[in-house]
Amino acid sequence: MYRPEIKIVDCTIRDGGLMNDHRFEKPVVKAVFGALAEAGVDYVELGYKCDKKQYPAKDFGVWKFCDEADLRDVAHECDTKVSVMADVGRVDYDDFLPAKDSIVTLYRVATYAKEIDKAIHLGNHLKGLGYEVAVNIMAVSHVLEPDLDEALAQLAQTNFEFIYLVDSFGYLYCEQIQYLADKYISALPGKTIGIHCHNNQQLGFANTIEAIIRGINMLDSSIYGMGRAAGNCNTELLLGFLKNPKYDIRPVLDVIEAHFVELHKKLKWGYEIPYMIVGNLNKHPRSAMAMVKDGSTQSFREYFDKLVHEDEV
């Protein structure tokens, strides 16, 4: 699939940071940025911009805060742009530099549909500082249709460049991706639509392809699939699929070999039965992550049955 409008946002360090409290060593992050730049990836997301008054700096790695100096230690000015995520309600507006003084090009505002007004407020602040802005409506598989329609209608009135379809729970099948992709595209004329998939049911890459086919042009992925719990659409799979000559899979193969095969053994993201269960049942992965990390006296069947019945009234 060669469509020049397509752009990749690699979010290995940002989403992967949820597996290690954002404690990546700087040489690793520098190697990741360098490999992705060499591979022709369009944006690299290096972490969150969290408020240190809410999250003590000593409890996390630096990629939870993305101070300008830390970003400049690992990234350099080039065609590959730096992205940072800002969670609604977890930021201090005073922490954002004017864009002209920052290596960051894109801020992605992560929000739930119910907090869309706050997300737009934050997005407007970031636009005012000169950044590109994306709004990522998380957990779309838990949003009622009229609420989603209203959020999209509000976003259509903004000057934000990018709006994301986010399958936080790895629940959606291809037909639902098609339906939602069509909805986002028709509700948001003139904007670029993005897709962010989780891999609970091994559909992260496949659903990203479906989104491309429907006309979505901004594609999230992560190296070796690294991300929370089951992880994301794999950057190397996406690079292998896309035919744009600017992309080169080989630097990503190098950095996988140098760092991610070992990281994976240690941090164990990816397909596991508890993640499959929460994906299949459209649930938050919190309890599944605890089960995978700490083990459990519950059997898979007991866990499945508990989740199946927990919403019964």
Place this chain on the structure above:
Amino acid sequence: MYRPEIKIVDCTIRDGGLMNDHRFEKPVVKAVFGALAEAGVDYVELGYKCDKKQYPAKDFGVWKFCDEADLRDVAHECDTKVSVMADVGRVDYDDFLPAKDSIVTLYRVATYAKEIDKAIHLGNHLKGLGYEVAVNIMAVSHVLEPDLDEALAQLAQTNFEFIYLVDSFGYLYCEQIQYLADKYISALPGKTIGIHCHNNQQLGFANTIEAIIRGINMLDSSIYGMGRAAGNCNTELLLGFLKNPKYDIRPVLDVIEAHFVELHKKLKWGYEIPYMIVGNLNKHPRSAMAMVKDGSTQSFREYFDKLVHEDEV
């Protein structure tokens, strides 16, 4: 997706046997058959019917030969039927009992398109003995279109029940599955079409869903994805997707917990970069399996470059 015509063929023991020379212990195979029967799975494929004159029995587990007594040690008569695979050129016609004396219901003839005449000859022999017969045309991503069309035209003239679309190299994307599914269905009126996917690019489950949407009704899968190299479409994912009330995912969760989590640590099927590379490049997984099993002095990049260029003339 609830369509009563849909049937699942679990091929864990057959395809998984390629990872351990068919050396599954009988209690494990019995547990697998029992779990799949309880789960409502329609067919369970327990191995190959290989000719012991070509393959010395001492070099393999019993599931390479599927002697009647071994099958009866692990399977019982019930709604879940026993399937066995017969490779063209690797069988002795005299090894097959009449169907009335066997617990086997279905023989699946595995063939390459170029050997379709031999496959039809073997299929006719098995039909004559009273079995259900499938023909699986392997490695379809290496077959020239006119040769495939001719093979399908010949199969249309047979009385075999099932014809399979087989993505042996895990190369196909959803659009190619759609194209081939439409071709098989229109070329083979009155027959049930099957799909067998490999998971090199994490598309095994997704492509099986695409096939269902296009009207394919016979679905191969394996428990925890166990199969050669990157493995297959996961039975538990498929059971979670299908809405037919006869299916129950929970016995499969039990058997994964009891056996397959450990087996996976030992035999290591599933997503690996060398398997991704051969899938992406439409190559046989042989060299990738050697690389994963034995390690290699080649880097991922060197391996990729070698395969990219090896067909250059």
